[in-house]
Amino acid sequence: MSVTVRVPAKVNVQLAVGAARPDGFHDLANVFLAVSLYDEVTAAPAADGLRVTCEGPDAAEVPLDRTNLAARAALALAERYGRAPDVHLHIAKDIPVAGGMAGGSADGAGALLACDALWGTGAPRDELLAICAELGSDVPFSLVGGAALGTGRGERLTALEVGGEFHWVFALAARGLSTPAVFREFDRLAEGRAIPEPAADQAVLDALAKGDPTALAVALTNDLQPAALSLFPELGDTLAAGRAAGALAALVSGSGPTTAFLATDAGAASDIAGVLRASGTCRDVRTAVGAAAGATVL
Ligand SMILES: C[C@](O)(CO)[C@H](O)COP(=O)(O)OP(=O)(O)OC[C@H]1O[C@@H](n2ccc(N)nc2=O)[C@H](O)[C@@H]1O
Ligand SMILES: Nc1ncnc2c1ncn2[C@@H]1O[C@H](COP(=O)(O)OP(=O)(O)OP(=O)(O)O)[C@@H](O)[C@H]1O
Numbered sequence: 001m002s003v004t005v006r007v008p009a010k011v012n013v014q015l016a017v018g019a020a021r022p023d024g025f026h027d028l029a030n031v032f033l034a035v036s037l038y039d040e041v042t043a044a045p046a047a048d049g050l051r052v053t054c055e056g057p058d059a060a061e062v063p064l065d066r067t068n069l070a071a072r073a074a075l076a077l078a079e080r081y082g083r084a085p086d087v088h089l090h091i092a093k094d095i096p097v098a099g100g101m102a103g104g105s106a107d108g109a110g111a112l113l114a115c116d117a118l119w120g121t122g123a124p125r126d127e128l129l130a131i132c133a134e135l136g137s138d139v140p141f142s143l144v145g146g147a148a149l150g151t152g153r154g155e156r157l158t159a160l161e162v163g164g165e166f167h168w169v170f171a172l173a174a175r176g177l178s179t180p181a182v183f184r185e186f187d188r189l190a191e192g193r194a195i196p197e198p199a200a201d202q203a204v205l206d207a208l209a210k211g212d213p214t215a216l217a218v219a220l221t222n223d224l225q226p227a228a229l230s231l232f233p234e235l236g237d238t239l240a241a242g243r244a245a246g247a248l249a250a251l252v253s254g255s256g257p258t259t260a261f262l263a264t265d266a267g268a269a270s271d272i273a274g275v276l277r278a279s280g281t282c283r284d285v286r287t288a289v290g291a292a293a294g295a296t297v298l
């Protein structure tokens with residue numbers, strides 16, 4: 001018997017970043033939208049301990065030791081329930097690695113749900129969410145999916161209404177960006193400036209609730225974008241290529257380096273994807289729609 005869980009990637013349609021806190025994290029107003037790019041995590045019984053395997057185009061870049069977020073999730077659950085973490089976790093990875101789309105977080109949330117079902121631990125939802133928050137700031141959202149406002153370091157979630165489908169194109173970059181490095185660059189660029197308290201933008205929430213891509217396009221913001229562009233200036237060419245191809249909006253996804261392009265509809269998304277693919281400014285191009293459901297047992 002094994003359990004497979006499907007978990008979506010995310011794009012941040014608003015990412016407002018406050019000043020660095022004493023613990024090194026930053027308070028955020030983080031508007032997450034789950035999109036239809038998925039990893040699948042399968043948990044199968046194992047005789048003696050924890051094993052992680054991974055398949056997919058970026059599999060070589062995924063650690064298979066206990067630093068893998070899927071492994072950390074299984075260990076955290078096993079420890080809480082006083083059982084041995086005997087499990088084989090297999091990750092079918094489709095979400096870009098180190099891409100700013102919460103791929104590792106998706107695997108953490110997926111492994112947690114898969115192990116809970118495999119072991120019959122029956123952990124309450126609140127406890128699963130608490131374990132997710134310990135694993136990383138983005139992990140609770142990977143569990144719940146849909147759209148949500150994340151406050152604190154992004155882990156405290158309020159579900160948001162989404163009134164229609166949003167069509168996206170994602171351009172994958174030739175190399176990854178480290179999330180801590182991007183936050184550090186944000187701090188460096190902010191030196192000597194007063195940083196306002198991060199707050200959700202009502203225009204973003206209204207556009208999501210209406211399902212209105214044109215309204216969302218003018219409201220989208222990402223405070224980490226200047227930092228990501230500073231560390232990876234070539235992303236400016238990708239953003240320009242997507243805008244020229246007719247995207248309603250172009251922005252860096254989260255901490256990057258994946259760039260995200262909002263399209264009017266599925267046809268426009270497919271056209272923009274074609275132009276980006278031919279532009280030579282990215283490694284690969286994917287289309288997806290949001291909002292997508294959170295971690296789901298298949
Ligand atoms: C950029 C985003 O992806 C936007 O959704 C997230 O804020 C990052 O979430 P994540 O990858 O789950 O991040 P974590 O694993 O919690 O933290 C990794 C590192 O990112 C930085 N970090 C993360 C979240 C946050 N609110 N402030 C931070 O400064 C810290 O340096 C931290 O050590
Ligand atoms: N299951 C996993 N999949 C991918 N990377 C993982 C995983 N577990 C740990 N990692 C490590 O985490 C690093 C960041 O990977 P990840 O794909 O989660 O980045 P990300 O999508 O930019 O994250 P986020 O958007 O949440 O900031 C990788 O370089 C890798 O070393």
